[in-house]
Amino acid sequence: MAVSTDPIDGTLIKEQFPLLSRDVHGKKIVYLDSAATSQKPQSVLASMDDYYRTINSNVHRGVYMIAEEATNRMEIARALVRDFIGARSSSEIIFTKNATESLNLVAQSWGRANLSAGDVVVLSHMEHHANIVPWHMLVAEIGIELRWIPLDNEGRLDLSELDALLDGAKVLSVTAMSNVLGTMNPVRTLTDAARKAGAISIIDGCQSVPHSATNVQELGADFLAFSGHKMCGPTGIGVLYGREELLEAMPPFLGGGEMIRDVRLDGFTTNDLPWKFEAGTPPIAEIIGLGAAIEWLNGVGMDNVRAHEIALTEYTMTTLHERFGDRIHIHGPSNPLERGGVFSFDFDGLHPHDISQVLDQHAVCVRAGHHCAKPLMKLLGIGATARASVYVYNDTADIDALADALDATGAFFTL
């Protein structure tokens, strides 16, 4: 049915993910919630286990052998991240807890140092709360002004007034891909417009970086935030990429060990990048796990990941529309090339909670709720959606299982 050629056999890939072989309610699990968090391949689990079993020690401190090995493994992971997103230097790769912390770091450090009352920050109507609330906090603290890029009727950014919105703005902060609509935004167009207007650009790459090849030079972004756990890595590790000049000029975010060069009774001096922004003992096992995840993704090839998801997106949209017609509405762009594999849908007028509850009985895991995007929900005129999302390990059988379970859901709630 799919028109695109799919370079990946999701069924074979599945075998590398231990969790995907388990049962739920007596049936083989069908995991369709990767936009919330991805599953982890055996190699990632092994890398973290190996760290704790063989080289567990604190980094950048000990002079003994295993401490040096741990430090090396952590910095190798940083270099893997650097190359994965095309950054110029490892100094530009800051390890954080997750994308949320990365965005807060920029808002709190760059924002507080560079923004004053009346300064404009431009966001979009499809942002995750993580790219809204840190700016609301600066509205309350400093009195900055927020402007919002609207959406068109297919859930794409409406850029017709972009230059006017950016006029006089200091910051443009937008997502590369919506976690609700699946919309993939024209990042380069946005960062070019921001630069022309004299604004810095911050890209929330939480949904895009795991699913397509990323190059920060090509994107033209000043900052890029993403999380490890959505890209086959562990929870508790995120990344902030920032252009070196900007990071150099920024005040530190959290204070403590590791981020300092010197501490005296009357003050401190900060460490070099990237450690200036990494106070305290970092999540070493998680960083190593993220490195293993990137090696795993590199082995598959990010272009293959994207091609697989385009094929699966076509299959999903065709299957659901053919089987359910007007009973289902999938939000976001209809063209698979303009979107990722995230499908927020309304079905039979049923509440998403009820849908996901029945799907769970069929071992189909989907998300139900507002997806941390309440302003977008309000714009769509709904309180919540059910959301199925795919990744490299999903296959057409998973989509068929979703459709079968939706069939059963409809039957269950019909009089």
Place this chain on the structure above:
Amino acid sequence: MPGLEDLYREIILDHYRNPRNRGELETPPAHRVEGFNPLCGDEIVLYLELDADGRVSDIRISGQGCSISQSSASMMSAAVKGKTIAEIDDLTRAFKAMMSIHENSLEGAETTEPIEAPDVKLGDLEALRGVVKFPVRIKCATLAWNTLAQGIDEASA
């Protein structure tokens, strides 16, 4: 393992499909109160009218939510209409006692005193007992009751 029929009892589905006391009341004299479940985006708007004797003389419900929160609100409205605040207080405590079995064990508070349930007949509301087997849905079932308590507090203040 709890099955769907434990959660979606026929009487719950009936209240979901045919909600009682749906609508709005003029404010004032009615008091309007909103409740939210931030987890799922459910919202409920209650309109309460208290008479001079402290009885809920009328109640209406609007808003949106899942079958559990909507049917719980519908059943609640039918159960409290015409009752005094004291009677409603007993009913609320009895309902919460039924719901909180799992809330307590979730919080690891098995050693604390169980909530003392007043000797009140729950009637149709008994159908929601199965919700405790689905811990994430307990908040759906209690949303209407928490909103009611807030509304009564505000209206009788």
